[in-house]
Amino acid sequence: MTTTEKKTKAKKSILPLPKSREEANAMIAEIAMNQQRIARLEADTNARIDAIKEKSAEALTPLKDAIDLGFASLRTWATLHRAELLKGGGKTATFTHGEISWRMSKPKVSIKKEKEVLALLQELEMDEYIREKLEIDKEAILKKPSPATSVPGISIVQEEEIIVEPYQVEFELPSTKATAGEAVSA
Secondary structure (H helix, E strand, C coil): CCHHHHHHHHHHHHCCCCCCHHHHHHHHHHHHHHHHHHHHHHHHHHHHHHHHHHHHHHHHHHHHHHHHHHHHHHHHHHHHCHHHHCCCCCCEEEECCEEEECCCCCCCCCCCCHHHHHHHHHHCCCHHHCCCCCCCCHHHHHHCHHHHCCCCCCCCCCCCCCCCCCCCCCCCCCCCHHHHHHHHHC
């Protein structure tokens, strides 16, 4: 027996298997209660996070606005005083608290009237500038499996799954506020 086989068997024997329908039902109820606890904790946590974000946004908005205004003002001022700022040549003016630089952006393609440009590229036989995305249409294969499944490498796969669906029953649970606080502060 290999090490992998031993590990697999050990893992399987650890599972607490129900011994009866009643125990299986109790296990499903426990899962449902834990799902409910998780949902409450997540809702409480998300509410706290939303409140913190909202409070933070109120404080951050004027700061971000001041930064945006400062950048815009400095760009305009630097444009008007470029010759003075770059007397010695170069593309950077240095200040005590930072610098202002002039740089070329990365090149990007700008296309106006894309359909017309595409037609013109095709007409001029400039196919190297036209991209065609080819991909297998899996939905079409599912709708009409034959003759597609006769192609080597194509198969339709289905696997049986075991689905455990606890009913959404409200259980009497202790308050989650202390638990959520402990979880957040931990």
